[in-house]
Amino acid sequence: MAQVVLENIYKSFPPRKGEDVASAVPSSDVQENRTDKINILRRINLTVADGEFMVLVGPSGCGKSTLLRLIAGLEPMTGGNIWVGSRLVNRLPPKERDIAMVFQNYALYPHMSVYDNIAFGLRRRGSGDMQSGSFSHMAEDLLVGMTKKLPKGLRYLSDKEKSVDERVNSVAQLLQIDRLLHRLPKQLSGGQRQRVALGRAIARNPQVFLMDEPLSNLDAKLRTETRAQIVKLQRQLGTTTLYVTHDQTEAMTMGDRIAILNGGQLQQVDPPLELYNRPANRFVAEFIGSPPMNFIPVEFHAPLLITNNDFRLTLPEYWGSALQKYDGRKILLGIRPEHLILSVPANKNLPLKVELVENLGNDTYLAAKLTDVNFQNTAVNQTLQVRIPPDKLVRLGEQLWFSLTPEKIHFFDPDTELAIFPKTSPSLPFEK
Numbered sequence: 001m002a003q004v005v006l007e008n009i010y011k012s013f014p015p016r017k018g019e020d021v022a023s024a025v026p027s028s029d030v031q032e033n034r035t036d037k038i039n040i041l042r043r044i045n046l047t048v049a050d051g052e053f054m055v056l057v058g059p060s061g062c063g064k065s066t067l068l069r070l071i072a073g074l075e076p077m078t079g080g081n082i083w084v085g086s087r088l089v090n091r092l093p094p095k096e097r098d099i100a101m102v103f104q105n106y107a108l109y110p111h112m113s114v115y116d117n118i119a120f121g122l123r124r125r126g127s128g129d130m131q132s133g134s135f136s137h138m139a140e141d142l143l144v145g146m147t148k149k150l151p152k153g154l155r156y157l158s159d160k161e162k163s164v165d166e167r168v169n170s171v172a173q174l175l176q177i178d179r180l181l182h183r184l185p186k187q188l189s190g191g192q193r194q195r196v197a198l199g200r201a202i203a204r205n206p207q208v209f210l211m212d213e214p215l216s217n218l219d220a221k222l223r224t225e226t227r228a229q230i231v232k233l234q235r236q237l238g239t240t241t242l243y244v245t246h247d248q249t250e251a252m253t254m255g256d257r258i259a260i261l262n263g264g265q266l267q268q269v270d271p272p273l274e275l276y277n278r279p280a281n282r283f284v285a286e287f288i289g290s291p292p293m294n295f296i297p298v299e300f301h302a303p304l305l306i307t308n309n310d311f312r313l314t315l316p317e318y319w320g321s322a323l324q325k326y327d328g329r330k331i332l333l334g335i336r337p338e339h340l341i342l343s344v345p346a347n348k349n350l351p352l353k354v355e356l357v358e359n360l361g362n363d364t365y366l367a368a369k370l371t372d373v374n375f376q377n378t379a380v381n382q383t384l385q386v387r388i389p390p391d392k393l394v395r396l397g398e399q400l401w402f403s404l405t406p407e408k409i410h411f412f413d414p415d416t417e418l419a420i421f422p423k424t425s426p427s428l429p430f431e432k
């Protein structure tokens, strides 16, 4: 097994017909971009530790598949270095990188049985020996081919075929597809096909797995099951894994760490709960967590007061020094739906008018309007998401008051949208 190190990776594509470079990338990057190409990945630095399960997550089109294809060697890089263990693999062809990739649109060979699909990579790996052309290898292959259709006991198995056979059977058992080995892909369900595609990658026993949304075609139940199976398998095999998804539940439940990508740039790389509790910027705060974090524009008044048209709240003391420079200015307050608590009318509480009630059984979510927030001299009618206990009955149009759990409040700079962290704090979420 091996660690994977990505150093300053860049990738650009030539602009497609009719596409305007300036509109495709932020203006600061157009200057960097001397050859009129579209930068898809910029300054990617990432180390996936030996045996780690790293999840790469981000919205559609942010460059996740492109990054995996670069690591696998299926696409040339524009700049940067890729290390697998102590080997610099930049110039190595895919099959010499010792990496197995499960594709977003996994394709099985339709005319081959499950067995042959799984065995395919293993047999191909051995083909280098055969090119050396030894007569005995050719004769063996002929015998294997001629006896292939005979019942199992009568088939000729070369040493290579015997080891392929062992490997296919053990992987099939691991993935619980050992009863399906003789079937063709079209005779399988989506979930079974998915497991065959995984089996094909696992059978090769590579140093690194790259998985590109391997569960995207499965229904919710199968997805949850297969998710757990992949995590268990990865723990058993200890193979360094980079797993792409745009599903944040998958990211939170599967990864040792999560790397968040947006617009071709890494936003934050941290363990799941660290991302949830200490998002580095507004994008991460909004992306991780469902429903997403609410953002409320407020004015800060030193030493510890925040106000807007609807409420006035004195913050815990540990915010004092971090917020000092925003005295008299607007800042963005972030609060998650579960940290707004149904309360009583009070200055320090938020008055919200219920617009939508979504009862999920175990939880109820409200979309509720915060009236007349005044931000940079414009009134905004802002809708917030709130979680309430499922046994609480609420009516549409009802006005309710919510308190903010003080130690769960986040702040973001209104211009850079970077998180503002207090220097010290007595409790989570800010404790390291």
Ligand SMILES: Nc1ncnc2c1ncn2[C@@H]1O[C@H](COP(=O)(O)OP(=O)(O)OP(=O)(O)O)[C@@H](O)[C@H]1O
Pocket: 013, 014, 016, 040, 058, 059, 060, 061, 062, 063, 064, 065, 066, 067, 104, 246
């Ligand atoms: N061969 C190519 N030529 C030009 N542009 C490309 C090429 N391949 C990908 N792109 C562009 O690069 C960007 C990133 O694509 P990529 O497939 O990596 O996104 P993704 O994060 O995997 O998205 P999704 O979640 O939808 O799979 C997209 O804007 C895409 O249109």
Ligand SMILES: [Mg+2]
Pocket: 064, 065, 066, 104, 212
């Ligand atoms: Mg993709």
